[in-house]
Amino acid sequence: MFKIVRKQVLSQTIKLIEVSAPEIAAKVQAGQFAILRISENGERIPLTIADFNREDGTITFIFQEVGHTTINLGKLESGDHILDLVGPLGMPSQISDFGTVVCVGGGIGVASIYPIARALANKGNRIISIIGARSKDDLILADEIEKVSDKLYITTEDGALGQKGLVTDVLKGIIDEAQIDLVVATGPVAMMKAVSEMTRPANIRTTVSINSTMVDGTGMCGACRVEVNKEAKFACVDGPEFDGHLVDWDIVEIRSRTFIDKEKMVMEGCTGGGCSCQR
Ligand SMILES: Cc1cc2nc3c(=O)[nH]c(=O)nc-3n(C[C@H](O)[C@H](O)[C@H](O)COP(=O)(O)OP(=O)(O)OC[C@H]3O[C@@H](n4cnc5c(N)ncnc54)[C@H](O)[C@@H]3O)c2cc1C
Numbered sequence: 034m035f036k037i038v039r040k041q042v043l044s045q046t047i048k049l050i051e052v053s054a055p056e057i058a059a060k061v062q063a064g065q066f067a068i069l070r071i072s073e074n075g076e077r078i079p080l081t082i083a084d085f086n087r088e089d090g091t092i093t094f095i096f097q098e099v100g101h102t103t104i105n106l107g108k109l110e111s112g113d114h115i116l117d118l119v120g121p122l123g124m125p126s127q128i129s130d131f132g133t134v135v136c137v138g139g140g141i142g143v144a145s146i147y148p149i150a151r152a153l154a155n156k157g158n159r160i161i162s163i164i165g166a167r168s169k170d171d172l173i174l175a176d177e178i179e180k181v182s183d184k185l186y187i188t189t190e191d192g193a194l195g196q197k198g199l200v201t202d203v204l205k206g207i208i209d210e211a212q213i214d215l216v217v218a219t220g221p222v223a224m225m226k227a228v229s230e231m232t233r234p235a236n237i238r239t240t241v242s243i244n245s246t247m248v249d250g251t252g253m254c255g256a257c258r259v260e261v262n263k264e265a266k267f268a269c270v271d272g273p274e275f276d277g278h279l280v281d282w283d284i285v286e287i288r289s290r291t292f293i294d295k296e297k298m299v300m301e302g303c304t305g306g307g308c309s310c311q312r
């Protein structure tokens with residue numbers, strides 16, 4: 034059992050929990066994730082380790098309530114426990130002295146870009162961050178990301194905060210004006226695909242974080258398969274970070290919609306008639 038030591042509500046649907054997990058906190062590196070299960074009959078879900086404190090032995094998750102498990106996770110309070118927690122999983126992000134790095138985070142993807150931007154900044158890179166959300170209330174971690182960035186751009190789709198539009202609108206201007214050595218993007222599939230297409234003509238190295246559906250998280254079940262450079266890869270062990278120019282985005286898009294009907298059924302109150310939705 035893993036105790037929640039702090040809970041913070043970041044927006045109407047986005048919550049932060051800090052969990053006591055000393056063994057994971059001792060080893061985790063930027064870009065890695067954990068798989069958790071709230072209760073005996075619960076689904077296993079992967080969440081990025083958005084922050085960690087090695088001294089206190091805690092790790093932090095920031096999650097959006099999008100379905101059955103994340104909504105139930107959001108109901109837990111400080112002092113409650115999570116049944117299982119496995120991690121750190123996945124390959125850490127490559128943290129080297131690249132030069133000028135643009136870190137792009139969209140929506141809940143901002144939680145994943147934060148530890149990467151911080152690690153790259155600590156390595157001496159010049160960090161330009163672009164973070165975006167639908168509206169002001171959905172934007173998370175702006176202060177934290179500003180602290181690790183040389184320059185921060187904010188976009189909202191309705192223009193309530195920062196520049197009106199998409200993160201890619203800002204990225205375009207930066208690419209046209211400056212020498213960029215690396216772009217790191219985390220967020221919705223459409224955003225990461227657009228970023229990769231934007232950096233391709235200038236041949237700017239671009240990494241993306243592929244959030245495929247995961248089950249075991251250890252390379253055994255095949256659920257998280259992606260195609261990179263025409264080769265099958267498993268996001269849980271080979272990723273989640275990949276070269277955005279080599280990812281087959283059509284397959285990522287198709288696979289991200291595979292379980293939509295089942296997820297809808299769970300949210301609409303399946304009564305447990307022998308299907309695999311675990312209710
Ligand atoms: C490596 C990785 C890191 C992630 N980090 C974060 C994070 O930091 N914060 C965050 O809010 N979300 C993160 N996600 C997505 C998160 O795992 C899903 O939102 C969660 O599993 C949804 O479960 P649900 O039961 O609440 O919703 P459901 O109704 O079951 O699903 C809603 C949507 O979530 C995705 N999803 C569902 N089950 C899984 C699964 N087992 N694995 C992956 N995606 C799934 C699908 O796109 C689905 O359409 C991450 C996913 C991966 C693969």
Ligand code: FES
Nearest residue numbers: 248250252255269
């Ligand atoms: S989650 Fe099973 S192989 Fe990756």
